[in-house]
Amino acid sequence: MSGCPLSVEGMASVLPASNKSMKSDRNTNVGKKFVHVQNPYLDLMDEDILYHFALGTKTHNLPVMFGDVKFVCVGGSSNRMKAFALRMHKELGCEGDGEEMKDICAGTDRFCMYKTGPVLSISHGMGVPSISVMLHELIKLLYHAQCCDVTIFRIGTSGGIGIEPGSVVITDTAVDSFFKPRFEQVIMDSIVTRSTELDRDLAEELFTCSKDFPHFPTLIGHTMCTDDFYEGQGRLDGALCSYSREKKLDYLKRAYKAGVRNIEMECTVFAAICGRCGIKVLNFHVNMRQLKIPWSSMP
Amino acid sequence: MSGCPLSVEGMASVLPASNKSMKSDRNTNVGKKFVHVQNPYLDLMDEDILYHFALGTKTHNLPVMFGDVKFVCVGGSSNRMKAFALRMHKELGCEGDGEEMKDICAGTDRFCMYKTGPVLSISHGMGVPSISVMLHELIKLLYHAQCCDVTIFRIGTSGGIGIEPGSVVITDTAVDSFFKPRFEQVIMDSIVTRSTELDRDLAEELFTCSKDFPHFPTLIGHTMCTDDFYEGQGRLDGALCSYSREKKLDYLKRAYKAGVRNIEMECTVFAAICGRCGIKVLNFHVNMRQLKIPWSSMP
Numbered sequence: 001m002s003g004c005p006l007s008v009e010g011m012a013s014v015l016p017a018s019n020k021s022m023k024s025d026r027n028t029n030v031g032k033k034f035v036h037v038q039n040p041y042l043d044l045m046d047e048d049i050l051y052h053f054a055l056g057t058k059t060h061n062l063p064v065m066f067g068d069v070k071f072v073c074v075g076g077s078s079n080r081m082k083a084f085a086l087r088m089h090k091e092l093g094c095e096g097d098g099e100e101m102k103d104i105c106a107g108t109d110r111f112c113m114y115k116t117g118p119v120l121s122i123s124h125g126m127g128v129p130s131i132s133v134m135l136h137e138l139i140k141l142l143y144h145a146q147c148c149d150v151t152i153f154r155i156g157t158s159g160g161i162g163i164e165p166g167s168v169v170i171t172d173t174a175v176d177s178f179f180k181p182r183f184e185q186v187i188m189d190s191i192v193t194r195s196t197e198l199d200r201d202l203a204e205e206l207f208t209c210s211k212d213f214p215h216f217p218t219l220i221g222h223t224m225c226t227d228d229f230y231e232g233q234g235r236l237d238g239a240l241c242s243y244s245r246e247k248k249l250d251y252l253k254r255a256y257k258a259g260v261r262n263i264e265m266e267c268t269v270f271a272a273i274c275g276r277c278g279i280k281v282l283n284f285h286v287n288m289r290q291l292k293i294p295w296s297s298m299p
Numbered sequence: 300m301s302g303c304p305l306s307v308e309g310m311a312s313v314l315p316a317s318n319k320s321m322k323s324d325r326n327t328n329v330g331k332k333f334v335h336v337q338n339p340y341l342d343l344m345d346e347d348i349l350y351h352f353a354l355g356t357k358t359h360n361l362p363v364m365f366g367d368v369k370f371v372c373v374g375g376s377s378n379r380m381k382a383f384a385l386r387m388h389k390e391l392g393c394e395g396d397g398e399e400m401k402d403i404c405a406g407t408d409r410f411c412m413y414k415t416g417p418v419l420s421i422s423h424g425m426g427v428p429s430i431s432v433m434l435h436e437l438i439k440l441l442y443h444a445q446c447c448d449v450t451i452f453r454i455g456t457s458g459g460i461g462i463e464p465g466s467v468v469i470t471d472t473a474v475d476s477f478f479k480p481r482f483e484q485v486i487m488d489s490i491v492t493r494s495t496e497l498d499r500d501l502a503e504e505l506f507t508c509s510k511d512f513p514h515f516p517t518l519i520g521h522t523m524c525t526d527d528f529y530e531g532q533g534r535l536d537g538a539l540c541s542y543s544r545e546k547k548l549d550y551l552k553r554a555y556k557a558g559v560r561n562i563e564m565e566c567t568v569f570a571a572i573c574g575r576c577g578i579k580v581l582n583f584h585v586n587m588r589q590l591k592i593p594w595s596s597m598p
Contacts, residue, residue, distance in 0.1 A: 039540035048536060052528075079408040109378040110425065126409065127428025129564055133528045139538035178488050187530045187542065188550040189477050229351075229432045231486045237347060239438035240575060241338035243486065251487040265428055276539060 032148035037139060038276055048144065050137040054107030057144055065104075066145035070118040072138065072152040074131070076266070078112040078123040084155070085114035085121035092117045124266065128227060131266040135273045142279075151202070151280045158223070158264040159233065160287030162256045168216050170203045171223040171283035174267035177232060179224070179258035183272035196271040199280045206282060216286075221261030223283060225268040233263050262287055331447035336438060337575055347443065349436040353406030356443055364403075365444035369417040371437065371451040373430070375565070377411040377422040383454070384413035384420035391416045423565065427526060430565040434572045441578075450501070450579045457522070457563040458532065459586030461555045467515050469502045470522040470582035473566035476531060478523070478557035482571035495570040498579045505581060515585075520560030522582060524567040532562050561586055 042048065049056040073088075075081050082103075089098035094116050104113040111134055113122045122138060124131040142150055160167065173181050174196040183194045203220055210218035230238025234248035255263075267283050274281040341347065348355040372387075374380050381402075388397035393415055403412040410433055413420045421437060423430040441449055459466065472480050473495040482493045502519055509517035529537025533547035554562075566582050573580040 037538045039535070039537060041535040041540055041544075042538075045536060077408050109376050125424045125426075125429055126432060127424075127426050129426025129526045129528070130424055130429050132526075133425060136529045136537040136539070143538070177485050185530060186476050186526055188533045188547070189553075227428045227431075227485055229428070230435045231484060234487045236338070236340040237344060238338060238435045239336045239341075239442070240435070240572065241340055245340075248487070254488075273539065 035142040052110040062145040075156045081123040089116040158262040158285035168218040169262040174271045183268040194272040222259040334441040351409040361444040374455045380422040388415040457561040457584035467517040468561040473570045482567040493571040521558040523559045
């Protein structure tokens with residue numbers, strides 16, 4: 001087993017312990033926690049079409065296809081999520097080399113999806129609206145498939161603030177551009193503020209696992225979600241830039257002081273939607289570049 | 300020539316007339332309007348890497364590759380944008396059947412890009428953050444390539460409000476979920492409100508062209524941009540739905556009264572970013588389904 005912090009060994013060691021506490025949860029069925037939706041209209045529908053997955057309740061036997069799913073790993077890039085699925089296939093010791101794995105969403109180019117054993121690997125594109133579409137349909141898929149005790153991991157790359165390149169940040173709190181732990185969901189013409197709480201026990205357990213892999217420096221910190229890669233993150237290399245380098249550094253230093261260790265573009269809605277459907281989630285990223293501030297300049 | 304409203308004939312008839320007025324523009328060079336950026340740092344950079352295109356100023360000769368681009372067509376789906384490029388290739392009478400056209404962004408899976416003659420066809424994924432990343436890098440690409448007199452078209456499908464399925468909506472005004480013609484750009488922890496004005500002359504010219512294709516009912520109207528496909532658009536089939544069917548219908552009727560004829564997820568930022576860089580843009584969509592309100596129930 002290589003020192004991969006995304007390994008099934010790591011996941012297996014994290015999850016059973018966390019799931020023990022579910023036995024006392026209200027939403028149980030013989031100790032199992034089923035995925036639920038919060039939409040009274042859904043069960044009244046004759047057919048539910050998951051448009052952006054090219055799947056549906058009449059055209060596909062979702063319980064047979066997905067009923068055994070326990071771990072869902074989501075990330076922005078379709079190539080990476082295919083590579084992740086192949087890696088899982090190998091780690092799980094599944095038959096074959098995995099090359100025969102088909103994209104379950106081949107009928108559309110919006111997202112890609114691969115399944116190996118109890119692990120589902122799905123891409124979600126970039127930004128809150130894109131992952132939001134995917135999460136609505138993923139949660140409905142898990143609900144229709146009668147999945148239970150599911151954990152969703154969001155994995156990917158991000159821009160670090162004041163941390164070493166290549167380090168892994170496990171998110172304890174997802175915050176917005178104003179360093180607040182909230183997601184402002186626009187529902188038609190109303191704004192509803194939702195909690196972006198993540199499962200701290202799960203974060204701590206993954207952090208404990210990470211100690212076995214010292215060549216991947218790992219820390220727990222706040223992750224900031226922006227709606228824009230360039231101006232939103234204070235970058236100086238977009239088509240538009242109306243602020244100074246000093247203003248950018250000031251913002252990033254304030255973010256660091258507020259506990260932010262990395263920036264990406266999806267974590268708040270990920271925490272908000274999954275939280276409302278009672279699904280445990282974990283958000284962690286490898287910081288590919290020291291994009292923001294030299295480590296030495298941090299307060 | 301088939302009755303395709305996206306035809307090169309259509310575009311050709313639209314653009315020269317519109318470009319005439321550019322001669323009096325301040326930002327001209329022998330009557331040409333070059334694409335510009337609004338970022339004083341950009342020219343100071345040794346190298347500009349267009350991360351999400353897998354292109355760069357040191358690794359690629361952008362003026363040679365893209366200097367003749369006049370029309371950029373963008374849309375969410377990569378498959379559709381490839382199909383569009385193939386169609387353009389055929390309509391323009393370019394050599395070969397187009398099957399040899401390569402994805403210029405093959406080095407990444409974030410977006411795809413095809414070029415045929417003066418037409419560039421690019422995908423942008425779903426939602427404001429995703430198209431925003433693409434637009435920043437597209438405008439920098441056009442700037443580095445010294446392109447002039449460029450028009451960008453956003454084409455795609457959308458959900459119609461009180462209009463016939465299959466009809467085409469040409470956007471005159473891009474509005475947000477509150478029916479306001481504005482885009483709220485978060486720049487670090489500040490919110491800046493930007494105009495979402497579109498080129499009305501261009502919209503009118505395309506509308507005039509559409510009269511030659513009566514089997515595509517076409518109208519000019521406001522297009523609403525939401526950050527969410529489910530709750531944002533009042534859908535009753537998401538994983539989360541906390542409102543009634545009546546509340547949804549009330550919202551959509553109010554949208555119709557405010558002039559909104561279709562809903563999608565990118566138009567406000569498309570208008571805002573391109574507008575700030577002085578690029579003419581046109582936003583038009585085919586409404587694939589009568590998703591929202593029965594035509595007969597409209598006021």
